[in-house]
Amino acid sequence: MNSVTEKETERAGYGLVEAQSYTFAEPPNEFRLASQETLGPITLVYETYGRINSDGSNVILVEHALSGDAHVAGRHDPSDPKPGWWDMMVGPGKALDTDKYFVICANCIGGCSGSTGPASINPATGREYGLDFPVITIADMVEAERYLLDHLGIQQVLCVIGGSMGGMKALHWAVSYPDRVRLAVPIATTSRLSAQGIAFNEVGRQAIFADPAWNGGQYYGKENPSSGLAIARMIGHITYLSENTMHRKFGRKRVENGEDANGPDFEVESYLRYQGDKFVRRFDANSYLYITKAMDYFDMTQPSGSLTRELAGVKAKFLVISFSSDWLFPTYQSKEIVKALRQNGAHVTFAEIQTDYGHDAFLLESRQLSSLITNFLTYAVE
Amino acid sequence: MNSVTEKETERAGYGLVEAQSYTFAEPPNEFRLASQETLGPITLVYETYGRINSDGSNVILVEHALSGDAHVAGRHDPSDPKPGWWDMMVGPGKALDTDKYFVICANCIGGCSGSTGPASINPATGREYGLDFPVITIADMVEAERYLLDHLGIQQVLCVIGGSMGGMKALHWAVSYPDRVRLAVPIATTSRLSAQGIAFNEVGRQAIFADPAWNGGQYYGKENPSSGLAIARMIGHITYLSENTMHRKFGRKRVENGEDANGPDFEVESYLRYQGDKFVRRFDANSYLYITKAMDYFDMTQPSGSLTRELAGVKAKFLVISFSSDWLFPTYQSKEIVKALRQNGAHVTFAEIQTDYGHDAFLLESRQLSSLITNFLTYAVE
Numbered sequence: 001m002n003s004v005t006e007k008e009t010e011r012a013g014y015g016l017v018e019a020q021s022y023t024f025a026e027p028p029n030e031f032r033l034a035s036q037e038t039l040g041p042i043t044l045v046y047e048t049y050g051r052i053n054s055d056g057s058n059v060i061l062v063e064h065a066l067s068g069d070a071h072v073a074g075r076h077d078p079s080d081p082k083p084g085w086w087d088m089m090v091g092p093g094k095a096l097d098t099d100k101y102f103v104i105c106a107n108c109i110g111g112c113s114g115s116t117g118p119a120s121i122n123p124a125t126g127r128e129y130g131l132d133f134p135v136i137t138i139a140d141m142v143e144a145e146r147y148l149l150d151h152l153g154i155q156q157v158l159c160v161i162g163g164s165m166g167g168m169k170a171l172h173w174a175v176s177y178p179d180r181v182r183l184a185v186p187i188a189t190t191s192r193l194s195a196q197g198i199a200f201n202e203v204g205r206q207a208i209f210a211d212p213a214w215n216g217g218q219y220y221g222k223e224n225p226s227s228g229l230a231i232a233r234m235i236g237h238i239t240y241l242s243e244n245t246m247h248r249k250f251g252r253k254r255v256e257n258g259e260d261a262n263g264p265d266f267e268v269e270s271y272l273r274y275q276g277d278k279f280v281r282r283f284d285a286n287s288y289l290y291i292t293k294a295m296d297y298f299d300m301t302q303p304s305g306s307l308t309r310e311l312a313g314v315k316a317k318f319l320v321i322s323f324s325s326d327w328l329f330p331t332y333q334s335k336e337i338v339k340a341l342r343q344n345g346a347h348v349t350f351a352e353i354q355t356d357y358g359h360d361a362f363l364l365e366s367r368q369l370s371s372l373i374t375n376f377l378t379y380a381v382e
Numbered sequence: 383m384n385s386v387t388e389k390e391t392e393r394a395g396y397g398l399v400e401a402q403s404y405t406f407a408e409p410p411n412e413f414r415l416a417s418q419e420t421l422g423p424i425t426l427v428y429e430t431y432g433r434i435n436s437d438g439s440n441v442i443l444v445e446h447a448l449s450g451d452a453h454v455a456g457r458h459d460p461s462d463p464k465p466g467w468w469d470m471m472v473g474p475g476k477a478l479d480t481d482k483y484f485v486i487c488a489n490c491i492g493g494c495s496g497s498t499g500p501a502s503i504n505p506a507t508g509r510e511y512g513l514d515f516p517v518i519t520i521a522d523m524v525e526a527e528r529y530l531l532d533h534l535g536i537q538q539v540l541c542v543i544g545g546s547m548g549g550m551k552a553l554h555w556a557v558s559y560p561d562r563v564r565l566a567v568p569i570a571t572t573s574r575l576s577a578q579g580i581a582f583n584e585v586g587r588q589a590i591f592a593d594p595a596w597n598g599g600q601y602y603g604k605e606n607p608s609s610g611l612a613i614a615r616m617i618g619h620i621t622y623l624s625e626n627t628m629h630r631k632f633g634r635k636r637v638e639n640g641e642d643a644n645g646p647d648f649e650v651e652s653y654l655r656y657q658g659d660k661f662v663r664r665f666d667a668n669s670y671l672y673i674t675k676a677m678d679y680f681d682m683t684q685p686s687g688s689l690t691r692e693l694a695g696v697k698a699k700f701l702v703i704s705f706s707s708d709w710l711f712p713t714y715q716s717k718e719i720v721k722a723l724r725q726n727g728a729h730v731t732f733a734e735i736q737t738d739y740g741h742d743a744f745l746l747e748s749r750q751l752s753s754l755i756t757n758f759l760t761y762a763v764e
Contacts, residue, residue, distance in 0.1 A: 194629060243576060246577035
């Protein structure tokens with residue numbers, strides 16, 4: 001293969017990928033949740049990229065964020081307009097190099113992209129769960145993935161990595177299964193959601209509750225609570241961008257108003273409406289309720305109240321990354337994780353990436369983010 | 383009067399006050415708005431505190447914020463549970479000392495606390511304006527107050543002062559009527575609303591639009607769009623507090639959930655719901671739409687694009703105050719005003735008050751805020 005062809009391969013990204021699924025916890029062997037309620041059967045939809053090596057030592061588990069799914073990279077069909085949500089990071093020659101590593105990502109339980117969630121059929125009633133779906137936690141999401149890894153015969157992962165809620169799952173993995181995680185990379189995340197984070201989630205939920213179409217969570221087959229979910233998403237998008245990025249991207253630029261008196265005046269309004277409208281076509285409002293609650297409940301300082309104590313059993317080496325302009329998961333929250341790990345004598349690398357892009361930076365092309373991860377994967381494993 | 387009695391007077395605050403009103407722009411002499419539309423008649427509800435002196439040189443015009451009204455201090459009735467919104471600042475011996483100054487505050491046009499707004503009767507139809515109310519701007523609010531001052535025979539004010547949107551009005555006064563303003567105190571404000579500020583306002587408006595009770599703005603005499611307005615207010619409250627204040631005030635403290643499965647889990651949720659519920663009992667959703675739009679449109683850099691050029695005619699001396707933890711109207715936005723004033727050779731004092739309270743700090747008891755204002759009022763007038 002000459003170098004021109006190599007470059008073309010790189011540019012083409014991962015190529016085609018197929019979603020897979022695994023169903024477990026069939027009644028009467030249901031899955032016991034952290035709440036002690038049971039759930040089953042559970043289907044996890046997942047995707048894999050690259051090939052597992054002979055000793056199974058090259059597995060990277062990618063954890064998605066609130067609105068993410070199993071489709072990390074590549075396309076399901078050549079005609080797909082866009083590749084998976086972390087395509088810039090996963091593929092041949094990329095930071096999570098699929099020529100070297102076997103990358104797995106599963107849609108979380110409670111989700112709406114194939115895995116069992118509130119829109120799934122409740123075997124007890126033959127209808128969608130809706131609000132009969134049990135409360136789920138980050139611990140439950142991790143535990144369900146543990147079933148998947150067992151099914152795939154993977155005893156230990158080389159690395160678990162994710163941003164935002166994905167970072168919560170990565171952190172939880174390293175705590176729950178210290179012997180099964182060699183490296184952990186929590187990005188733009190926290191050990192416990194802040195009061196402000198809970199507050200933004202709550203307002204989003206209230207917007208969904210207030211939508212008459214939501215109908216107590218029983219809207220499947222009828223009109224979706226699109227306006228409520230769109231408002232929740234708009235709030236989210238404001239928190240994902242830094243004030244400075246909003247200023248540079250939109251400033252006070254006006255839009256042509258057309259005939260609609262309630263139409264947007266400013267480009268930033270138009271952007272938010274577009275993001276809201278786009279989101280409701282792919283996401284389930286009840287999943288939004290359940291997953292934001294899982295984030296609210298996330299608190300790695302519990303039960304002892306001490307993060308240092310709770311992280312005492314961790315064996316993984318860590319790369320903790322924050323972004324300077326991320327005001328939703330500010331750097332000080334990453335530093336709390338770093339401090340607690342160091343107090344336990346853990347091997348921790350910490351980097352705050354200087355960027356204007358705010359929380360969203362973990363989803364954006366970044367040479368610095370890629371090289372930090374590449375180097376960590378290469379050198380942290382002796 | 384002995385000193386004990388003096389203290390008691392201070393503690394008692396301003397005492398009783400009555401709302402007054404002034405109606406002008408009766409058809410056919412209607413008020414011409416910045417948009418060139420006309421509006422009339424216009425009623426402004428206002429309150430006054432203290433006594434005007436013989437040469438009328440002791441007038442302080444207080445400008446209220448988005449959700450404020452004319453009731454700045456004291457009580458309408460001895461049984462009122464709370465005094466006016468800036469009682470800590472206005473009264474005998476306070477920063478705006480009613481033993482010395484004659485303080486005026488008017489509810490803005492577009493408002494819903496007595497002044498003409500979308501809930502007022504449209505003389506053309508005999509019904510509430512609703513969305514037939516014309517678009518209003520900060521300039522229009524200031525111009526309406528100019529009519530009130532003319533009516534009261536006040537040619538020049540000693541000082542115009544306000545926080546947040548009140549600061550926008552104070553700034554506009556000093557620009558529109560340089561000869562009628564001796565001192566100006568814009569607090570926690572900006573010369574133009576940021577993209578992020580517009581974004582938060584827009585999500586609040588979308589929540590109101592999405593409430594079926596809103597009904598295109600025609601809900602008077604029927605059910606109010608309370609859930610939409612409550613959501614808008616919740617979003618506002620998150621932006622008024624700093625992340626750190628939220629952490630100290632609520633942290634991750636849980637509430638007793640009671641029987642309601644959709645009830646709040648965390649104290650911060652309970653606080654937001656309370657604030658939302660309280661607000662909808664006193665505020666009109668259409669006023670919220672119009673006033674947030676007026677804030678969005680506010681841009682003192684226009685028409686020239688240069689704030690320095692637009693502030694060139696200002697004659698007032700300025701005290702500009704920001705709060706270190708205010709992320710809705712951050713200090714750099716106050717500094718832009720200060721810089722533009724100084725480039726015009728204006729007399730400007732600037733202070734960033736170190737506080738954790740965020741944007742809300744301008745409404746809270748603060749010895750530093752009081753003494754800055756007291757000193758400025760005393761020494762800035764030769």
